[in-house]
Amino acid sequence: MAKPSLLRLLAPAAALTAASAHASCPRGWTQRGGRNVETCAEFKTLPAAWNIDVDAVLSRVDYGLGFLGYTGRERRIELRLFRTRGTYLASSFKPPTWSQGLAIKPKTVLVYAYSKQRSMDETLAHEMTHLRFERYWGKKMPPYWINEGLAMSQENVDPAKSQWYWAMAGFAQRGYLPFPLETFVKLDPITDVGGGAEGVGLWYVEAYALVRFLRSGGADFRFGTLCSDLRKGMSFKDALWDAYRYTSLAGMERKWRRWMAEEIARVPPRFTSSGRAFDPYMDFGL
Numbered sequence: 001m002a003k004p005s006l007l008r009l010l011a012p013a014a015a016l017t018a019a020s021a022h023a024s025c026p027r028g029w030t031q032r033g034g035r036n037v038e039t040c041a042e043f044k045t046l047p048a049a050w051n052i053d054v055d056a057v058l059s060r061v062d063y064g065l066g067f068l069g070y071t072g073r074e075r076r077i078e079l080r081l082f083r084t085r086g087t088y089l090a091s092s093f094k095p096p097t098w099s100q101g102l103a104i105k106p107k108t109v110l111v112y113a114y115s116k117q118r119s120m121d122e123t124l125a126h127e128m129t130h131l132r133f134e135r136y137w138g139k140k141m142p143p144y145w146i147n148e149g150l151a152m153s154q155e156n157v158d159p160a161k162s163q164w165y166w167a168m169a170g171f172a173q174r175g176y177l178p179f180p181l182e183t184f185v186k187l188d189p190i191t192d193v194g195g196g197a198e199g200v201g202l203w204y205v206e207a208y209a210l211v212r213f214l215r216s217g218g219a220d221f222r223f224g225t226l227c228s229d230l231r232k233g234m235s236f237k238d239a240l241w242d243a244y245r246y247t248s249l250a251g252m253e254r255k256w257r258r259w260m261a262e263e264i265a266r267v268p269p270r271f272t273s274s275g276r277a278f279d280p281y282m283d284f285g286l
C-alpha cells in the first residue's frame with residue numbers, strides 16, 4: 001500500500017477553494033433536501049429513508065456538542081456522497097488520498113459510500129463534528145488534538161464498538177501513552193510525530209483517549225469551558241485549572257490513566273462483525 005502523504009494529512013479546510021465547495025450538484029446525480037442536510041449523491045436513487053437517516057446523524061452530533069452553546073447548529077449542511085473511493089479521490093475537491101471523508105468550512109461534507117474501515121454513519125458524524133467545531137472557532141482553527149479527539153469521540157452511539165476505543169483499551173492494558181502530555185497538546189501530527197503512519201495512528205488514539213477522559217463523568221460543561229478558554233488563547237495548563245481545577249499536568253495525567261483502566265474494566269471493547277484489530281496504518285485519519 002502506498003504510503004500516505006503526511007504533509008496533506010490534515011490539510012486545512014481553508015486550503016480548498018470556496019468555489020469548488022459550492023459547486024452545484026452534477027447532472028445525473030441525485031439531489032435530496034432533508035430538514036438539515038442537503039444531499040447530492042452520485043447515485044441514480046437513494047433509499048426512501050435517506051433524509052431521515054442523515055438528519056438523525058446530524059441531530060446526534062448537535063446534541064453531543066450542546067455543551068458548546070453555540071448557535072451554528074441551525075446551519076444546513078451540504079453533503080456530497082460519492083459512489084466509490086475512486087470517484088471521491090478524483091473529484092474537484094481533491095481530498096487527501098488517505099482520507100475517508102472531508103469537512104470543508106463552512107458547510108460541506110464529503111464521504112463515499114463503501115468503506116471497509118468504518119460505517120458511513122461514523123464517517124459522517126466525524127466530519128459533521130469537524131464542521132460544527134471549526135465554525136465554533138470562527139476564523140481560527142482549534143488545536144489538532146481537541147479537533148480530532150472530539151470528532152472521534154462523536155463517531156459512535158456505542159463507544160465500546162469504536163476502533164478508537166479498542167486501541168485505547170490497548171493503551172490502558174499496557175499503561176502506555178505514546179506522547180508526554182505537555183508536548184502532546186502542542187503537537188502537529190503532520191510535522192511532529194516522526195512522519196510515519198504508525199506514529200500518526202498512535203497520536204489519534206491518544207487524542208481520542210484524552211477527549212473521552214475530559215468529557216467523562218458528566219464533565220461536558222467543564223469541557224465546554226476548556227474549549228472556550230482555549231479559543232480565547234489561554235494555555236492548556238491554565239485552561240485545565242480554570243475548567244477542572246487541576247493544579248498540574250502530572251496530577252491530571254494520573255487521573256486520566258486511572259480513568260482509562262477503570263473505563264476499560266467497566267465497558268470492555270466489543271468487536272463488531274469484522275472483528276479486526278485496530279490497524280493504525282489503515283485506520284487513522286480524516
Ligand SMILES: [Zn+2]
Nearest residue numbers: 148151285286
Ligand atoms: Zn478528523
